[in-house]
Amino acid sequence: MTGSVRLVTAAEIARLAEVKPAAVSNWRRRHPDFPAAERRMGREVYPAPEVAAWLDHRIVAEKDRQPTEDAGITYGIRFRRNLGSPERVAPPPDTGRRLWRAFAAYRNFGGINGTEASMLAFGLLYLRFHDASRWSELRELRYAPDRDLPRRADDLVNSALLAGGHEPLPRHAWTTGGPSADHADLATAIQILDRLDPSSGPDGIRDAPIAGWLADDLLSRFAAADGRRGHLTPDSVVRLAVRLTNPIGGERIHDPFCHLGEFLVGAVDHVRTRCGAPAKLKVSGGTVGHLGWLAGMNLTLHDIATREVRVEPPLYRWDTQRRFDLVLTNPPFNMSDWTDGYHVGDLRWRYGIPPRHNANFAWLQHALALLTEGGRAAVLMPHGAGSSENSRERAIRAAMVEDGVVDAVIALPPQLFHSTAIAVTLWLLRGRGSDGDDDVFFVDAHAAGTMDGRNHRVLREEDLERITAAYRDRSTFTSGDVLSRAVARDRLRDDGYVLNPGRYLIAASAPVDLDRNRADADDLRHSLRNLLQRSIDSHERAERQIDTAADLLYGTPAGWSRCQLGEVCDVLAGPSGAVSSGGGNSSDVPVIKPRNISENRIVRDHLDFVDPSVAETLDRYLLAPGDVVCTRTGEIGRCGLVTEEHDGWLLGTSCLRLRPDASLDPSYLVFYLGHPRVQRWLVGNAGGSTVRSLTAATMRALPLLLPDTDRQRRIGAAMGALDEQLAIHDRIRRTTSALRESLVPLYLQDTLLDEAPEEI
Structure with a gap:
């Protein structure tokens, strides 16, 4: 797809078609022919012409038509009418x-x-x-x-x-x-x-200034590179907090510890997406050191003119005459020695003086003190804040619940932050005098999201929608990995004012189909028996292969040669550009990426696919039996053998294809690449200052110890048999785990538990 084609986000489709974002999500989920999304510069986007053509077939219902619209108008007409401005020249996608x-x-x-x-x-x-x-x-x-x-x-x-x-x-x-x-x-x-x-x-992408986008992209990359030294609040967490608090034009928004201004930028983007220009929207924040300069410049690059960022000590007492409609913040967790004194006369500590060793409840009360009557706040907290047994913190928590200022607590998954792997909770607070229910609403989304790399998780768009829908409807809710439930104040009082969602959400879990579980358990037991028999057969084959190569375990190798890998193997790096994904139809071609390489084998888990027409243009990257695929970024050096099953699959961007000539046995090459000394060589010769990467030229220079072809074959066969055993044992482990999960509700008779959830 050329850069001249306009691309639009899901939020833009909703605005241009004049529907709610949930409608676009339903279209995507329920209609397989909805245009496929592409990942461009960190965002999911859709080709505007294809979206318009698809919407041409959807007529706007009478109840949803505007007074000026005729009967029979389609969403496509609306979309084109609002799209308006001419095409723009797009920067290269990389x-x-x-x-x-x-x-x-x-x-x-x-x-x-x-x-x-x-x-x-x-x-x-x-x-x-x-x-x-x-x-x-x-x-x-x-x-x-x-x-x-x-x-x-x-x-x-x-x-x-x-x-x-x-x-x-x-x-x-x-x-x-x-x-x-x-x-x-x-x-x-x-x-x-x-x-x-x-x-x-x-x-x-319309309404997305390139300066602001590049600022976001660079910040996220610096955060990933800096790891635990990073400061950035994850984009998916920012979007969730902003959606739940729903800022509108004309409001005053403040972040008392704004890091690099992520929440303030997110709030303005939210208003711009839904309302156009954020009329009279004022944002302000406090931060420390050089972050103040970065936060102010980040807002400038996002074209946010009405803003104020102060460099000030944490928990600095903002002018008590200034109040805000919305407070959003991600304060430092568990901050100790946060005050030289307890500020007995400080009016912020309405619910109790926080302990000196931990400022978590100082931040929560600080956010409340900044709110107007009827205002709202979203504050990130460590998971333990909701169940802390410290006497002062427990008393503050109780007083906040009794005063009705705790609106909701949402448990989020671990690994969302580059700077820490801990799970966090999002506390939604309401200013004193706000209208609210006599309960606290809990959402458990600790299992939501998907892994983006080995150590980082992101909340997907569907996760954000489910959490937002649960909070908006404020009812017992179960959808995928999201559970929710409102808990009355009396129950919280009985439980010592514990505010961890997992404490109360057993009753919100989906009802169990016991008949289905029995059938699943029977199938899993049958699969487990077959796997155990395959394990016995595999063990016997491995023993035979090891016996066949037993003479190689003794004596000094003779007749071995040394060369560089490139002398006996063609090395090819995967395609440099991003490859558009297909839908995984039977005709689509699988793409091997690093996540598809495990235990010296190529696995089908989480495969990507491309359209056959795309694969034809990349025919030099198609794989054949006997090829070896090796990762070249991230966890360098993992490799897998291409078998008949993978014939015609496509080499992924972050991989190398090694195609041995007749003098090099592929199974031996796989074994050789796994040798600890070879692995150290690969890591030591990889380039890159932050993300290590192997080039094809480096791989060609790898020193190779080469015995005769018979020895290669016997060594490769013995090691391959052991790899097969490892793969079978992994499947046995996973099948056994699934069987256990199927049997638990049968043995506990979950239908009985559902009848008396309060007694658990």
Whole structure:
């Protein structure tokens, strides 16, 4: 798909078709012919022409028509009418990734930290999109001697910031760090930015300024690279909090610990998406150190003019005369020594003075103190805050419940943050005097989301919708991984005011179909018997193969040769561009990605697919039996053998294909690549400063110890038989686990438990 085709997000489809976002979600879920989404620059987008054509077949119901609309009008007509503006020139789809690589390389060679690199990136973004004159001067300077470029770039950025009424860059470590030759990476970043059209949105996405999108993309990449040193609140968590609190135009919104301004940007984006320009929307926040500069610049790059960011100590007492309609915040968890005194006279501690060793309930009360009468707040808290047995915290929690200021508590899954793997909860609070129910609403979404890489989880759009729907309907709710239930104050009182959702949501679980469970248990027992027999057969085969190669276990190898892998094996890296996914139809071609390589085998779990027409254009990447597929990014060196089952599958982007010639047995190559010393060589020779990566050239240079073909075959067969055993044992483990889960409700007779949930 070319960049000139306009792409729109699901939220934009809803706005352009004048329906609620849930309607678009229903269309996507219920209609297989709905246009397929593509992942572009971190966002799910849809080709606008295809969406319009699909909507042409859906007539707007009479009750949903506007007074000026005729009978028979389709959603497609609405969509085209509101789409309006001409097509925009889109930047290349890999702009964010290429820009990140340039900044990451400069950061690595320049010896600067993630915060400094982020500030430099934001300064250049500001210069590119807010000062054409000075940017033209910088564009010419990238051809100047390298040693002058960082200093001159710093001067130009700061003069542009001062001219625009902003604070200059607070630090200048990038102007002196690293050898001058490495400043070519800075020139590369300037060149990438120079090629962008300042008036366009990412890949033509309307109402998404490219400067703001690039700021979001770079921040998320810096957060992933910095790991536990990162500051960023995950985008999916921001979107959830904003949807649940639903800011509207004209409101005053505040974040007392705004990090890099994520919640404030999310609130403004929410209003823009639903209402157009956020009329009279005012946002403000407090943060610490250099984050204040980054937060202010982040808001500027998102074209948010009415804002105020202060650098101030945590829990600083904001002017008591100022109140806000909405408070959103992700404060530091479990902050100790947060005050030199207990501030006995501080009116914020209406519900009790928080303990000095932990500021969690100081932040909750601080947020409440900032609210107008009838205001609302969303505050992220560690999971333990809802059940802390500290006497002061338990008393504060009880007083908040009794005063009716705790609206809801939502349990979120672990691994959402790059900076910590712990599970968190989102507390929804309401200002004193607000109308509300005499209960607390609980949502348990701890099992929601999907893994994005090995150590990071994200909440999907459907997760956000289910949680939002549960909160909006405020009733016992079960949908996939989301459970919810309102709990009366009397019950909370009896339970010691514990506010952890899992304590109360057994009754909200879906009813169990006992007949289905019995059938599943029978099928699983049959599968387990077959697997156990296969395990016995596999063990016997492995024993025979090991016996066949027994003579290789003794004596000194003779006649072995040494060479480089590239001399006996063709090495090919996967396609460099993103490949559009098909729907997994029978005619679609599977794509092997790193997640499909396990225990030296290729597995079908979570396969992606492409349309056959796409595969034809990538025929040089099609796999054949005897090929070996190896991961080249992330967990480097994992490999799997291509068998007849995988003939004609497609090599994925993050993999290498190794195609041995007749002198190299594929099974032996798989065994050799798994040797600890070979693994150390691969990791040690991988490139990249943050995400390690193997190139095809590096893999070709791998030293290879090569016995004669008979020895290779016998070694490969013995090790392959053991790999087969490992795979079968893994299936036995998973099948046994599934059998246990099927038997539990049968033995406990869950139908009886459902009748008396309060007694559990």
